[in-house]
Amino acid sequence: MSILDLFGNANKKTSKSDASAHWVKCKSCQSLMYYKEIEKQQFVCPKCGFHMRIGVNDRINILVDKDSFVEFDAGLKPVDPLRFVDKKSYVKRVEEGIAKTGRNSSVVSGECTINGIGTQLVVFDFAFMGGSLGSVEGEKILRAVTRAMEKRQGVIIVSASGGARMQESTFSLMQMSKTSAALARLAEEGLPYISLLTDPTMGGVSASFATLGDIIIVEPGALIGFAGQRVIEQTIGSALPEGFQRAEFLLEKGSIDMVVNRSEMKNTIADLLGIFLDQEPMTATRRREDSDDSDDDHEEEYKQSKILY
Amino acid sequence: MAIYLDFEQKIKQIQEDIISAEVRHDEHAVEILQKDLEKEVTKTYKNLSPFQELQLARHLDRPYALDYINLMMTNKYEIHGDRHFRDDAAILCYLGYIGGERVLVIGEQKGRGTKNKIKRNFGMPHPEGYRKALRAAKMAEKFNLPILMLIDTPGAYPGLGAEERNQSEAIARNLLELSMINTPTVSIVIGEGGSGGALAIGVADKLAMMRYSVFSVISPEGCAAILWNDPKKVEAATKALKVTSSDLKEFDLIDDIIEEPLIGAHRDKEGAANALKEYFLSQVTSLRALSESERMEQRYNRLTSVGAFEEDV
Ligand SMILES: [Zn+2]
Numbered sequence: 001m002s003i004l005d006l007f008g009n010a011n012k013k014t015s016k017s018d019a020s021a022h023w024v025k026c027k028s029c030q031s032l033m034y035y036k037e038i039e040k041q042q043f044v045c046p047k048c049g050f051h052m053r054i055g056v057n058d059r060i061n062i063l064v065d066k067d068s069f070v071e072f073d074a075g076l077k078p079v080d081p082l083r084f085v086d087k088k089s090y091v092k093r094v095e096e097g098i099a100k101t102g103r104n105s106s107v108v109s110g111e112c113t114i115n116g117i118g119t120q121l122v123v124f125d126f127a128f129m130g131g132s133l134g135s136v137e138g139e140k141i142l143r144a145v146t147r148a149m150e151k152r153q154g155v156i157i158v159s160a161s162g163g164a165r166m167q168e169s170t171f172s173l174m175q176m177s178k179t180s181a182a183l184a185r186l187a188e189e190g191l192p193y194i195s196l197l198t199d200p201t202m203g204g205v206s207a208s209f210a211t212l213g214d215i216i217i218v219e220p221g222a223l224i225g226f227a228g229q230r231v232i233e234q235t236i237g238s239a240l241p242e243g244f245q246r247a248e249f250l251l252e253k254g255s256i257d258m259v260v261n262r263s264e265m266k267n268t269i270a271d272l273l274g275i276f277l278d279q280e281p282m283t284a285t286r287r288r289e290d291s292d293d294s295d296d297d298h299e300e301e302y303k304q305s306k307i308l309y
Numbered sequence: 310m311a312i313y314l315d316f317e318q319k320i321k322q323i324q325e326d327i328i329s330a331e332v333r334h335d336e337h338a339v340e341i342l343q344k345d346l347e348k349e350v351t352k353t354y355k356n357l358s359p360f361q362e363l364q365l366a367r368h369l370d371r372p373y374a375l376d377y378i379n380l381m382m383t384n385k386y387e388i389h390g391d392r393h394f395r396d397d398a399a400i401l402c403y404l405g406y407i408g409g410e411r412v413l414v415i416g417e418q419k420g421r422g423t424k425n426k427i428k429r430n431f432g433m434p435h436p437e438g439y440r441k442a443l444r445a446a447k448m449a450e451k452f453n454l455p456i457l458m459l460i461d462t463p464g465a466y467p468g469l470g471a472e473e474r475n476q477s478e479a480i481a482r483n484l485l486e487l488s489m490i491n492t493p494t495v496s497i498v499i500g501e502g503g504s505g506g507a508l509a510i511g512v513a514d515k516l517a518m519m520r521y522s523v524f525s526v527i528s529p530e531g532c533a534a535i536l537w538n539d540p541k542k543v544e545a546a547t548k549a550l551k552v553t554s555s556d557l558k559e560f561d562l563i564d565d566i567i568e569e570p571l572i573g574a575h576r577d578k579e580g581a582a583n584a585l586k587e588y589f590l591s592q593v594t595s596l597r598a599l600s601e602s603e604r605m606e607q608r609y610n611r612l613t614s615v616g617a618f619e620e621d622v
Contacts, residue, residue, distance in 0.1 A: 078618060087537060169552070181609055204526070
């Protein structure tokens, strides 16, 4: 495996015999780093802060309390209702996905604690058919939400997906309404749903559960949108502005609640769950002051306002 | 001027012959030709390929949402706007009556003729269109009006403004809220059911398709471009995506197929509107027979039981 293979995806299993596999190149600033070193940094470039795409195992390790994750519904497997064949058959694509990831679907779901708070966690795996949403993925989300209602817990879905899975056509399309209906019931129960969007989250995933969070958190720089950038460019006949559909753009447009660095993700999610569920998380650090509240000219501003009154 | 597709040329010929026979007042010939027409139409439509059904679903003479609204509704008023940004003409909302029943009709409107197509954005809604639909649906719930939703769109619009105003959220919000709207709801694909943009008004107690309509996760053109890397493979993609009403009924993804007049909705708009109206009214009657909680439970089960998978225990 070459360094090129690691571009933007630091989590690929690498062959130990290949020396180059121990190096990772930052896609953003081109810096070279040891894999072990970047792994300690949660796959965030220490030079420029670029958040690399990571796999399911690393994502779970970053988010949950050590050894607390118990997977559910791993026995769910895709079938091929349409007998779909394009240049390759769907069956073959699934086999390749299983070979690549060791799992049957693009979703891993289960129960865990996050700073001590019991939570249902659903994580998308972009390595399995581009994290696409099919019947198995929809069913896993439904069951996670149902478990949350039974156990009075919150739900976290970490999205990384190209959208609905074309090879299941309308079966996959209707996973959008299936998951959204389940979340409607969760909301009726007064239970929280936090949606964490990671690079990339597009199409049918973006247009269903991913944008329905009570709180929507996005990793820095992540590409999030309904339509793909090429499709939009073709439709409007011109190039897209810099930063279009990126996390910071979404924040500015009011589409999401916050952009959070990976290093603060776990505590942020735990604290929010704690507020919603009225539970005290076991959090080491407390929330820092937001910088806007400590402006230098604070006193001067006060004097000015006194003159006005 | 009626438009005829390649595979409709024989039908066109017979219809022209009928007209000239009528002009000659040759009633005998008209009678024979009518029978020929019936035979020819039956033969042609019995053996349609999925791609031909797609062409019929997109046929320029097919009744659009506004045609159905005009043919079915009485004492109707169009309501406008999402109350936030603007009125999206790609989605229509009408209050009024269908067969004595007070109703709200929501429909995606493609527009006939260049000027109208542009006004309607070719039936591709922006977020404000979906938000208008949801606002209207909540109003219908408040006054206990059943809702009829007419799906006919190539897809939600992929553009700068649409993304800035959060197209994803507008669609997702409808999926969530329409699952909970507490009034009888019926969605019908009348032409093209394109992806999330169609589903955004496709969450209901009952989902049906007109016989020659299509419904899929992506347009066959988009699918061909992505999976075949070749936009010309539209026919293959159409076949693979299983887009026809009979396919979807077989998979149990829709509740019913509404049969069109023998000659197709595009040649008999009134006949199509009557069939749709009859279906809608009968569904409202049977949904009203359920208790509120039965109806809501049935809808939830309908929405959440969709999926094809295996499970190792
Ligand atoms: Zn860097």
